[in-house]
Amino acid sequence: MIIKSQSEIKTNESGLYIVSTPIGNLKxxxxxxxxxxxKSDFILCEDTRVSKNLLDRYKIKSKLISNHKFNEKKNISKVIDHLKLGKTISLISDAGTPSISDPGTILINExxxxxxxxxxxxxxSAVASAISMSGFSEKFFFYGFLPEKKKI
Known part of the structure; x- marks a missing residue:
């Protein structure tokens, strides 16, 4: 029996790939x-300067497009047009999974x-990592991340 990896069975289909990135350690x-x-034609990055660290380390040369909370609505039509033309586009955030307290939800809905x-x-997953070492039972509820700054 010959076991083939998923990548050997077929190449990436065109579409939007929601790609989780490392949290803290590029390895x-x-x-x-x-x-x-x-294999992506374009990579949508929350901050291209942060993403470049990961992409350079693994010699990834795909074209980067800045996609953060201040410009993601402006990018929508251009990204959708590329996807309709059969392009492969990946969405990454600075750390973890896009659209979970990071940009991405608007594009995904579109x-x-x-x-x-x-x-x-x-x-x-920051949530899974925190739960796994917390000592909590197997039941938990995730409602989002605590705010970074205290609001008065």
């Missing part, structure tokens, strides 16, 4: 994430509305 990236980013394929490339 925590998955092989699948690296492979997906390498892809759903336009019947564009969306793929999840799982990876590190």
């Amino acid at each position: 925590d990236v998955t092989y699948r994430a690296i492979e997906t980013l390498q 892809c759903v509305e336009n019947k564009i394929k969306i793929f999840s490339i799982p990876g590190p």
